[in-house]
Each structure stands twice: as structure tokens, then as C-alpha cells.
Amino acid sequence: MFGRDRSLTSLLNDTFIRGILFQALIAIGLFLSINWLADNTLSNLANQGKTLGFDFLTRTAGFQISPTLGTWMLDYKVGKSTYTDVYLIGIINTFIVALLGILAATVIGFTVGIMRLSDNLVFRWFSSFYVEVVRNVPLLLQLFFWYFAVLRAMPSKREKLELVEGVAGLNITGLYLPAPIVSDGFIYSFLSLIGAIAITFLVRRYALRRQAETGQILPMFWIGLGIIIILPVLVHYLNGSPLDWSLPEFKDTGPKLRQGYQSGAGMVLVPEMLAVWLALSLYTAAFIAEIVRAGILAVNRGQTEAAYALGVRPNVTLRLVVIPQAMRVIIPPLTSQYLNLTKNSSLAVAIAYPELVSVFAGTALNQVGKEVEMIFMMMMVYLTFSLMTAAFMNWFNSRVKLVER
């Protein structure tokens, strides 16, 4: 029979068998080293009289957290809220600053990146200066700069800088804006907005088909804008406008300590959050600007020339010829920048913004002392955020990438 009289050496030289053998050896080695590390951790923890476990999550937390989106959403109350709430507050605050940062960084980055390619000398110089300065200074220093420089420039707690008379104002304790108070019927206004967006998509599909068949172009932008604004507004007012606004309240009489913007009226964005948002957006935008510039320059000049030769106008050329081709170069590095921004948000701990690292790995960890569990939980959050971002961007990339036949 085949194989029966084969020697051990020839068995080892068989690529299939050899492959299995070495993979098995590596798997066993990996298992043993992980096992050894885990065993070591457990025995070291046992030596210190500590155990692994997540029961601390149901204990109540005895410390105050500064007012942010997270504390507002979970209605954080000292002595009632648990460490699970603290964890969620950290996640929400990290998420919101990462999301806002990604949006702002994208807008600023694309603007600056296109400005660097502009024919206008002032635009070009300004954007080059911006990119070179911002991307070459460490982010932590920029964070301190925006926090402390801006803090010192603000009016004091008992003064205000009114942006819109009685509606929005600014001082050292934060940016005060009206807060929406939602009553029961508001859900219909919200649903009608979603409906309007869906209708716009359907109309757009019809418009594209009509254009393909007859060559006639519908003014899609104006139609879409009309549907998205008029429908929800109509529903909202027919329903008796079930949305109120709570305006910020400023007092300059009474005891000195109570003067200034009053808590409980309106909405406040604390300066810590504004500084984190600003620093993260501006820093990442510098990198995005270079990515955008690279993407646009990667599109062959012949593409633009061909479009011009066909009589296509410059702005349409940029929108329909250059940008779509540039996008497939831009998207992969852009994804990395989004991931960087999310993870960099953990630097916010330095300036007292209560994100995950600050409230959970800082304050809560010191009270509870479960380093292994809590650092693990925190790593999982960043991993999840990053994988979600990467998944979305990969999906987006697959939509814009070059279709090869």
C-alpha cells in the first residue's frame, strides 16, 4: 500500500503532514504560554488576597461627575447610580467626543486639503502653514494649549459673552445653549423626518432613471431640501409643536457665589469637552488634509483634461470625475485617522473631561481596585469602537472602490 513503507523522514518531508505538525506545535506552545501567564496572574492575585470578578459593577458609586452628555443621559445621582452607570457614562462621553471629532476633522481636513491645491496663493500658504504647525506639535500639548489658553481668555464665571441675546452665551464655566424639552408628540416629528429622508431617496432613484432614459436632469438638491424641511415642519406644527426650549439663565444679583449662569436651566458644554473636541479635530484634520491632497493628486491629470474636452464644467468635473476616483485612495488612510482620533480621546483625562479613562480607569478603579477586570473592560470598549469604525469604513470603501471587470 501507498505510504505504509514510507520512513519517518519522508513523512516529515511531506508538505501536508509537515504543515499540520508545525501548526499543531505552535498551537500547543501558544496555549501553554497563555495558560502559564493566566495561572501566574491568578496566583499573584491570590497572593495579594484579591479575586477576579465583576460583582463591583452593581455597587453604588460615591463620587460626583461633572455635567456632560453621559451624566445627563443616565441621570447620574451620587449614591444611587452604580459603577455600571459610571462605565456607561465613560463610554458615552468617549463616543460623543470621538463622533463630533470625526465629523469636524473630516470637514476641516477636506477643506484644508483642497485649499492646499488651490490656485490662490493665500489659501495655499495658509493651509500649508496649518498642516505643518499642527501635525508637528504633540497632541497633549495642543490639548493643554486649547484648554488653558482658551480658559484664560474667557470671561469669568460671573460675567458672560452673549453670542445670541438671552439664548446662547459663553464664559469660563462653559458654552450655554438652549436645551430641548421633548414632550409626548415629538416622536411623530422625528418619524416624519426619517420618512422625508426615505422619500428623498426614492425620488432620487426615479430622477437617475429618468436622466438615464431621457437625459433630462431634475434639480435634485432643491427637491430633496424641500421634502426634508417642509414635511417634518408641517407635521411638527400640525401636531401643536410638542417641543419646548429651556433657555440658559444668567443672574448678576444675589450672593456672589450664586451669580453667573444657573445650573438646571439650558444646556452647558463644559470647556473641558470643547477643548478636547477642538484639539482632536484640529490635530486629526491636519493629517486628513494631507490624505485628501494625496488622493486628489493621485487622479491622473488626463481625467480632468478629458472631462474638459467633453465640455464638462470645472465644479462638475471635480464632483463627478476627480473626487470619486480620489476617494478610493483617500478612504483606507482616512479610516486609520478616524481610529487614531478615537483612541487619542483618552488623552482627555489630562484636562478633566470625564471620558472612559478618567472616570472608569481613574476614579472608579481607585475606589474598587479591580485592575485586571477594569482595564480589560476598557480595552474592550476601545476595541469595539475601533472595529465598528473599521467595519463601516470598509463597507464604505467597498462602495467607492474601482469596479474591476
Add this chain to the structure above:
Amino acid sequence: MKKLSFLSALCGAAMGFGAVASANAATTLEAVKAKGFVQCGVSQGLPGFSNADDSGKWTGLDVDLCRAVAAAVFGDAEKVKYSPLSAKQRFTALSSGEIDILSRNTTWTMTRDTQLGLNFAGVNYYDGQGMMVPIALGVKSATELDGANICTNTGTTTELNITDYFRTNGMSFNLVAFEKADEVVAAYDAGRCDVYTTDRSGLAAQRGKLTQPDSHVVLPEIISKEPLGPVVRQGDDQWFNIVRWSLNAMINAEELGISSSNVNMKKFQSKLAPSVARLIGKEGKFGEELGLSNDWAYNIIMQVGNYAESYEKHVGLNTPLKLARGVNSLWSNGGILYAAPIR
């Protein structure tokens, strides 16, 4: 074999080699002797307690404790290396084996003693949490602080104390918690907060960093008990004893009137009070019982000084901190400083 979950396996990988290093050393004393120095966790700069000067030399009340342990172990107070730690890093650094002693104005609380796998070896400064406000605010008492913005550090007991105090008095407040003390001072100085709260010794130490130190006032209320002391890992009683008795030796030396200026004279004196003879190693084998040489306490007093010397040099009335002894006087002088006897 222990049953392992995927989680603990991953955690094991995360803990990595820090855990391995501490698992191999049998006792802390052996490990310290083998590497030739004591690794001491201190603050990132709190004048009077642990602060580095321009040349990188660390001084302070907390630093003196580490120097005392080095003097007891090696007979040389300079054999100390310092790890500046933030409030939130400190316990992890100690339990991972990165440092041998944590001497960083750390409050002894039950949670920390029982849940963190650590032991407090004593108290080297009895403190309490206080509040500082600008004089211009016109506040005379902490009970008038309803609605105030308060700046403090993360990862300390101050966060809990201030929350408790305001809840007890039915007042509202906003807490802005920074990772490092320098940023707290800077934010308070810029006017972000109405109140700066930390231990009263810390307020005295940080006041000098404000642009106008004299236009701020510390309110009379002391809202907590803050016994500050050195911390060691749980489970090594020998090392725990060495740290505890190094501190006790300094306090006992003050009580017995032994200081760095007269300890040498005492050593050659033939007629000594038995308690002094035991302290400086002329009678009994107290050092050997600790695993050290019998002149351990002599070395501490000779090279570091007794508690009073250390106090007056770093935080006393002739220093910028100007902290009176108060409750930190010896029990025999009306304070609560009371060390168990060496006998």
C-alpha cells in the same frame, strides 16, 4: 490544574512580565537587597512631602521615610530610587511590583486596606481635607458654597469626601477632576473653579504655585480625617514590619530625645537608658529579628534624623508651608503621634 476562562487568559497576557517578575522573587527584602536599592513611589511634586529640586534630588517628609528604610536595610539612606506617580497610578504600581514602598501622601482607608491587596504600615502625617477659595468670593464658611464649581484630583479620597460633605449639607456642586495636581492648580488659578479642595497640607504646599498666593484663603472646615502613611503589598509581613518599624524608630527617637546631632555621642556613652540602648542597637537583637543589622535604627537617626527633625526641615514653621505641629505633635506634647515601644 485551575480552570481557566478566556477572560483570565487574556488578562494574564495583559499583565505579562510584570507579574512574572514579582512571582520569582521570594521576599521583598531579598529582592531589594539583590538589586541594591529601594524603589520608592512618590508624588509628581508636592513641596514639603515629596518634591524634586533642580538637580533631581528628592526631598520631603514622605521621601525621608523611604530614606529611612534604605538606611535600615543598607545602612545608606541614599540607596533609594524614586518613581513619581499620579494619584491613580500609585496602587497599580505597587501591586504590580514596580515599587517596593508607596510613600506618597496616601490616605489610609478601610477600602484601600482591605480591597486593594495592600497594607498601610503606619501614619507619618495626620491630615484633613480642606478647601481654598479666592478672598474676593467673600465666603467665610464651607456651608455657604452651595452651587460652587470645585477643582480636585481624580483617584483620591478627596472626590468622595467632597461629595459626602455636600450631600450631607444638602448642597449642590460641580466637580472638575484632573489627573495631575499641577493642572488642578492651573485651572483653579485661571478661575475655572470657585474652590480648590485637597488635603490641607496639600493646599499649603500648592498655594505657592498660584499667581497671587495671598489673595486666597483656606476655609476653617476640615471635612475629613486623612491619616497619610506608607503602603506596602499585602502578604510580605517581614517587609511590612521593616517599613512600620523604620517609621516607629523615627517617632520613638524624637520621644527619647535622640537626634542626628546626639546619636553618635550616645553610641559611645557607657550609661544609657535601656530604651535608648535598645533603639540604637546596643542592647538586644531587634534588628536581626527584622532581618536587618542591629544598628538599623542608629543608621536611620544618623542619616535621616528623628521625626521632629524631618518635620521641621520639610513642612514646619520655618518652611514655605508653615505647618504647625498641631495634631502631629507627640502624644506627650498634646498631639496624637504615638509609636509602639521598641522592647
